[in-house]
Amino acid sequence: MSAPATLYIVPTPIGNLEDITARALRILETVDWIAAEDTRHTHRLLQHVGIKTRTLSLHEHNEEKRAAMLCRRLLDGESVALVSDAGTPLISDPGFLLVRHCTDQNIPVVPLPGPCAAITALSGSGLPTDRFIFEGFLPVKKQAKETLLKLLKERNATTVFYEAPRRVLDTLAEIQKILGDDRRIVLAKELTKAFEAYVGGSASELISWLEAEPARQKGEFVLMVSPAPVKETEIPAPALALLEELAEVLPLKKAAAIVAGHYKLKKNALYQAGLSFGQQSDKE
Ligand code: SAM
Numbered sequence: 279m280s281a282p283a284t285l286y287i288v289p290t291p292i293g294n295l296e297d298i299t300a301r302a303l304r305i306l307e308t309v310d311w312i313a314a315e316d317t318r319h320t321h322r323l324l325q326h327v328g329i330k331t332r333t334l335s336l337h338e339h340n341e342e343k344r345a346a347m348l349c350r351r352l353l354d355g356e357s358v359a360l361v362s363d364a365g366t367p368l369i370s371d372p373g374f375l376l377v378r379h380c381t382d383q384n385i386p387v388v389p390l391p392g393p394c395a396a397i398t399a400l401s402g403s404g405l406p407t408d409r410f411i412f413e414g415f416l417p418v419k420k421q422a423k424e425t426l427l428k429l430l431k432e433r434n435a436t437t438v439f440y441e442a443p444r445r446v447l448d449t450l451a452e453i454q455k456i457l458g459d460d461r462r463i464v465l466a467k468e469l470t471k472a473f474e475a476y477v478g479g480s481a482s483e484l485i486s487w488l489e490a491e492p493a494r495q496k497g498e499f500v501l502m503v504s505p506a507p508v509k510e511t512e513i514p515a516p517a518l519a520l521l522e523e524l525a526e527v528l529p530l531k532k533a534a535a536i537v538a539g540h541y542k543l544k545k546n547a548l549y550q551a552g553l554s555f556g557q558q559s560d561k562e
Pocket of ligand 1 (some may be wrong): 292293362364369370371395397439441442466467468471496499500
């Protein structure tokens, strides 16, 4: 039996057609099949770049069946590129079942790096990027949405959401109700397109901005919420971990000063926290 062919995961532009990589074009041109979320949509891209590879559909309603069929073709030696309508497949897009089937059957899966709205939005947002959580689309049901947003009250990381234009105002109102107006929110709109915009402010300020001109409520949005403010008494886990490591080789005072400088925290709070390390290990 011949070796299985490769499944390539190929990101496509989220607006600006120049954002397709040279490698993505080569793979799309040379594979036996392109599995596309919407074949008509993908044909427009392929036509633009002059690629004539055969396509077949793989979307949320046929993924189970198509995954089994594509695995058989891959096992027979026919290579496949998976694309979605825009951005990176599997990121709030179909493809998970196909990749799972392939990995279960030892079919090689090669993902290509490329456009993704969440990462593009985050990198230009001015919000902390050292820790972030991608939540995809918020639940539509009010109760589930509320439960999820409540998790952000204490979350020590930037949260990234995708949001439909018809829901963005409601979502901001819900954020305002649950988190108040102290958290900085950034809306990244129409990324890589002609009317790309980043707008940052409190939930109320963003609601006013969107309401000022109804046209502002149209287009594609990524919504990002800044981390919960660090309470004076609260030391982030990575800072504590570093303190613990340094305290093993340095006097606690010195270790606390280094960590305080690095994380912009109070030296004394770290020193006090450091004192408990010894006590904990004494008890163990
Ligand atoms: N797989 C895609 C990716 O890698 O970003 C995401 C697909 S998801 C079905 C579509 C959502 O992504 C949109 O509703 C919007 O929230 C976000 N999005 C996609 N393109 C965007 C763009 N150019 N500007 C802002 N948000 C975008």
